[in-house]
Structures are given as structure tokens and as C-alpha cells.
Amino acid sequence: MTNSDHHWFGCDIAPGQSANTEFEVTESYSSRSVVIPIQIRRGLSPGPTVFVTAALHGDELNGTGAIRALLADRSWVLQSGTLLLIPVLNVLGFERHSRYLPDRRDLNRCFPGTRGGSMASRLAKVIFDSLITKCDYGIDLHTAAVRRTNFPNVRADLSNPDCVRLAEAFGAGIILHGKGPKGSLRREATKAGCPTIIIEGGEVWKVESSVADCMTRGIFNCLKELDMMPGKPDIPDTQAIIRETRWLRAERGGFMSMHVAPGDTVVKGQAIATNSNLLAEDQNRLEAPFSGVVIGMTTLPAVQPGEPVVHIGRLANPKSARRHEKQIAGDDVQRTAHEHLATNIQVTEASESPIDES
Structure with a gap:
């Protein structure tokens, strides 16, 4: 499946161009719109559509730092396909420095969401329908929970060949098999036909340069594997499964x-x-x-x-x-x-x- 749509969240994006935009996901207590910032990049040639998200848990910022590094780096070019970069997915949790939403629910247990459910379920529904279902592959960046740290590792459903392809290309060196918890973004996205992996690395509330470097290298590796960037993935000779x-x-x-x-x-x-x-x-x-x-x-x-x-x-x-x-x-x-x-x-x-x- 290849998404060739050039219209994203109110923007018409020509091949070889990029745009910063946002999409509305809910309303605040003061009835103001709550929006998620996003950058969309299109290559010159047709290809897959890939999302890269961070801070699905609002206090997990290593992925946010990694995506911001990609946004600031002018040296790389997308040659084909469409790339969606979302540095903060859970903006409500991010603004409270919290893993959770204001209703105390974990957004990463609420996908694909419902239109008439809880605030968390409605938010998950908008994200899933507006973003996930329009993509061919996904990369979701995480850290350990509060008071813990993780060595960078990829987690993926290794019964899915496309997930295996992404996980191995990412090149973290450690790959954990698992479908993910029920209601998690990667499990439900993969189930819906968008093979998705997650990366766990480092601690909450900070950007650790060495972890962010693992993430940026891995993102580039996956884009190269999907022929969206020139070159071959830079991966270890062996990886532990x-x-x-x-x-x-x-x-x-x-x-x-x-x-x-x-x-x-x-x-x-x-x-x-x-x-x-x-x-x-x-x-x-x-x-x-x-x-x-x-x-x-x-x-x-x-x-x-x-x-x-x-x-x-x-x-x-x-x-x-x-x-x-x-x-x-x-x-x-x-x-x-x-x-x-x-x-x-x-x-x-x-x-x-x-x-x-x-």
C-alpha cells in the first residue's frame, strides 16, 4: 500500500517539499483547540508513508529530542515517499510533565479509540483515524517509565514480516518480541495494516544525547531500508533477538x-x-x-x-x-x-x- 495523497491537515504538499502544520485532536477546559504539531515531508518519487512519533507518554522526551534533531538537520533529503514527524503526540500529558492524560488514563492503552467514549478514547480515535490509518509503516519512540532507565532496544511483533524488516533495519542491537499491550499504538496499528515498531531507551523528563543518537540513526536506517533515503542502513553485524x-x-x-x-x-x-x-x-x-x-x-x-x-x-x-x-x-x-x-x-x-x- 502506498499513500499518494498530497493533502495533509489543510496543506497541499508538492513532491520534494515539506510543511509544518498541526491537527486538532480535542478541546481544553477553556474550550480552546488542542492541536498536535507535525511536519510532513514528501520525496520527489512515490513511496511509502511513514509516521515517526514521540511522547505518546507525555514525560518520555528522548524521542522528542531525536525528532527535533531531524527537524533541525538540513543535510538529509527524502528521495521518495512521505514522512510524518510528530515530536509530541500526547500534548496534554507533555504540558503537565506527565505520562498520563488529564483524565488519568494511559493514551497508549486506548487505541484505536471510540467516538463516544472517554476523553482518552476519543483522543486516540482522532489520532488513529487522522494519522495512523493513512500510513504504511510506523516508528514510535519511548523511554522507560519513571524511576527506571532502558538500554536502547526495539520491540516488535516478530510474527509479522514487515515488523521484522523494520526492527532489524533500525539497528538497535537488541530486539524484543511481542505484540504489545492491548490498546497500545503499535499493536493496534500493526493489526490495522500499518506495521509499527517501538523503541525504548533512557529515562523520562530528559533528552540523553546517546539515546537520541541511537534513535536518529535508527530512523535513518529504516528510511534507507524502505528506499526513502539513499544509502544502506548502518546496522550491527549481529543483533540479539x-x-x-x-x-x-x-x-x-x-x-x-x-x-x-x-x-x-x-x-x-x-x-x-x-x-x-x-x-x-x-x-x-x-x-x-x-x-x-x-x-x-x-x-x-x-x-x-x-x-x-x-x-x-x-x-x-x-x-x-x-x-x-x-x-x-x-x-x-x-x-x-x-x-x-x-x-x-x-x-x-x-x-x-x-x-x-x-
């Missing part, structure tokens, strides 16, 4: 000493974090349940029993972990992200003294 993940959770309350950072590889039985009271007594330790890669982790070291500490994706074996570690080291973009994200976590050596591992 993750089909199983597990959150390691605190067994006791206290203060966590972390022994790993985002993007680290681990082997089964390796010490991940050590928990103790505020006087560094009564320690217990969390260990890796399998060989894998650290996808994400808490940035808040104070925990209660049951709280998530480290998110690990399973790799086949220790040999796979070493191979993935070598792959990160050989890719400048991933290596820089690994180094930068590690500075946000105090990583210490695990003690060799006896520890309660319950």
Missing part, C-alpha cells in the same frame, strides 16, 4: 547496591544487586536466573519487597552473552549509549563475603 524477559524483584526492603548497568551482559548465577539496611548490614543478593542482557533497571536504589530492580532478556547461553558484548563494543552508537547510561547508575563490585541469597 529476545523472546523471554524477567524482572528481578527485591526480596527485602532496603538499599540496593547495583553490580550491573544498562546494556551489560550477564551469565546465569552472576550477582546482579545486593540489598542491605541503611547501615550496610543484613545483606541479601539477587542473581541472574539465566544468561542474558540487562534491558532496563531501576534508578531508585531504595526498595521494598516486590519492587522491580533489573529487567533481563534471555540469551541462549554464556557464549551468546559474550558475542553480544562484543557486538556492543564494536558499534560506536551502542558503545557510547552503554558508557553514558552506566554513569547514571553507581555500579559496585559484588562482595565476596557470605550473603543471604533468599
